[in-house]
Amino acid sequence: MADLAARPRRSVLYMPGSNGRALEKAREIPADALILDLEDAVAPDAKEEARNQVCAAVKLGGYGKREIIIRVNALDTPWGLDDIKAAVAAGPDAILVPKINSAADVERAENALSDAGALGRVQLWCMIETPLAMLNIQSIAQKAREPGSRMCVWVMGTNDIAKELRAAHTPDRVPMLASLGLALLAARAYGLVILDGVYNDIKNDEGFAAICEHGRDMGFDGKTLIHPSQVGPCNTIFSPDPETVDFARKTIEAFEQPENKGKGVLKVDGKMVEILHAEIAKRTVAIADAIRELEAAS
Numbered sequence: 136m137a138d139l140a141a142r143p144r145r146s147v148l149y150m151p152g153s154n155g156r157a158l159e160k161a162r163e164i165p166a167d168a169l170i171l172d173l174e175d176a177v178a179p180d181a182k183e184e185a186r187n188q189v190c191a192a193v194k195l196g197g198y199g200k201r202e203i204i205i206r207v208n209a210l211d212t213p214w215g216l217d218d219i220k221a222a223v224a225a226g227p228d229a230i231l232v233p234k235i236n237s238a239a240d241v242e243r244a245e246n247a248l249s250d251a252g253a254l255g256r257v258q259l260w261c262m263i264e265t266p267l268a269m270l271n272i273q274s275i276a277q278k279a280r281e282p283g284s285r286m287c288v289w290v291m292g293t294n295d296i297a298k299e300l301r302a303a304h305t306p307d308r309v310p311m312l313a314s315l316g317l318a319l320l321a322a323r324a325y326g327l328v329i330l331d332g333v334y335n336d337i338k339n340d341e342g343f344a345a346i347c348e349h350g351r352d353m354g355f356d357g358k359t360l361i362h363p364s365q366v367g368p369c370n371t372i373f374s375p376d377p378e379t380v381d382f383a384r385k386t387i388e389a390f391e392q393p394e395n396k397g398k399g400v401l402k403v404d405g406k407m408v409e410i411l412h413a414e415i416a417k418r419t420v421a422i423a424d425a426i427r428e429l430e431a432a433s
């Protein structure tokens with residue numbers, strides 16, 4: 136799968152597939168990506184109706200440059216495989232499979248996508264949200280290295296992690312750190328994009344901002360969200376600020392100067408920068424440019 140790492144995924148908004156109003160409204164919400172959910176946000180009796188509604192919305196389009204992801208039910212549920220068939224036929228950018236516990240689960244998901252006739256560009260996103268996934272994390276990540284793998288994004292399921300660990304959602308996220316850290320290490324080691332989990336307390340703006348900053352500082356590429364009011368603040372927090380972008384451009388330029396050719400360390404604005412900082416700088420500028428392009432198109 137092509138390198139999609141510079142694509143902005145600051146804000147990734149879930150909505151229940153059974154909520155027609157939300158599917159409609161999402162066409163105007165400035166989230167970088169939308170997850171149309173058939174899993175936990177949809178009651179068992181509403182599963183088939185939600186599947187039809189989501190697939191119809193994706194086929195109709197109108198979501199602009201937002202990346203469109205359909206979250207299907209887990210493969211061992213009565214709905215999982217039929218969801219994948221219908222979702223692939225609707226043509227989203229990605230299918231998100233929940234409760235991935237092992238490398239074998241990734242293989243089943245990859246095969247289900249192929250059997251459903253997925254074309255080259257359809258990505259596989261995986262929910263990382265169980266203790267078993269944490270114990271198998273490296274072998275799950277390694278599947279991304281196999282030829283033809285569609286797996287390119289992981290999404291942390293912090294509600295399921297808290298449930299399975301019998302842990303609390305605390306402001307400092309100490310009970311969650313082992314899981315978040317393990318998943319981040321594996322994602323980075325194998326070149327996967329990784330998104331932080333959701334924040335349930337919709338009215339708590341301060342708590343939300345603090346958790347976004349925490350996720351950003353840990354290294355997540357963006358955050359999954361549950362309400363439109365979370366999109367703006369999340370976009371701001373996960374965008375590189377102008378000073379950082381300016382310094383990144385200066386760093387790249389400094390290493391490109393003829394007099395600095397062959398040097399491994401320089402000083403920019405009084406700060407030491409090494410070649411590794413130039414690599415970070417290139418990524419910062421690529422993300423900033425991609426964000427500008429995305430926002431200009433909306």
Ligand SMILES: CC(C)(COP(=O)(O)OP(=O)(O)OC[C@H]1O[C@@H](n2cnc3c(N)ncnc32)[C@H](O)[C@@H]1OP(=O)(O)O)[C@@H](O)C(=O)NCCC(=O)NCCSC(=O)C[C@H](O)C(=O)O
Nearest residue numbers: 149150151156157160172176292293294295333361362363
């Ligand atoms: C949480 C909600 C049920 C709250 O809904 P509601 O009471 O309707 O909110 P508001 O009245 O404040 O809504 C204002 C308007 O915004 C629209 N709206 C609300 N939420 C969304 C949304 N997510 N996407 C798009 N539009 C949305 C409302 O329709 C109102 O519109 P208008 O009529 O014009 O005023 C609701 O926010 C909600 O359902 N959120 C998403 C829940 C969800 O998808 N959950 C599943 C993923 S979370 C998870 O578990 C991840 C993982 O698996 C894990 O384990 O952690």
Ligand SMILES: [Mg+2]
Nearest residue numbers: 264292294295
């Ligand atoms: Mg979950």
